[in-house]
Amino acid sequence: MAAKNKENISVLFVCMGNICRSPTAETVFRHYVESAGVSEHILIDSAGTHAYHVGDPPDLRSQRAALQRGYDMSKLRGRQVCREDFRRFDYVLAMDSSNLGILQRLATPDSNAMTRLFLEYARHHAEREVPDPYYGGEDGFEHVLDMVEDAAQGLLEEIRRRHFSG
Secondary structure, eight states: BBBBBSSSSSEEESSSSSSSSSHHHHHHHHHHHTTOOOGEEEEEEEEEEEEETTOOOOOOHHHHHHHHTTTOOOTTTOOBTTTHHHHSSEEEEESSSHHHHHHHHHEEEEEEEEEEEGGGGOOSSSOOOOOOOOEEEEHHHHHHHHHHHHHHHHHHHHHHHHBOOO
């Protein structure tokens, strides 16, 4: 599969602390991209709007839930989103409207990034915000995975349709 344009596509997933939702989205989306054989064309990362967990691994509950579905996020470390991300990434996808608002205020005037809610790509979930499972029980992490898997598949379909031929 060749890219329509010569540049690769880049995707940044963003939540508040970069230890639950956005690393889950990064890991799941990377799995789908690798399975589709297009990983050499798509750069994937995640970040948080706040610096609470910079350098920390994903929440252990997120890791456990993901690992039960075959996703390993143990090597990821939290980082905070920066203005350069809006020049570096084509898609800057927020997990909820609060973080989307922060991203929209951070975006630089020269940004070409598509900044929107990640769940806009979901096909089977009517919700448009991925709820933060941090203060809830284990089932919240499972629900996040369900939503993320749905939106990740829809996002990959959209990227393939818009940016790749064949």
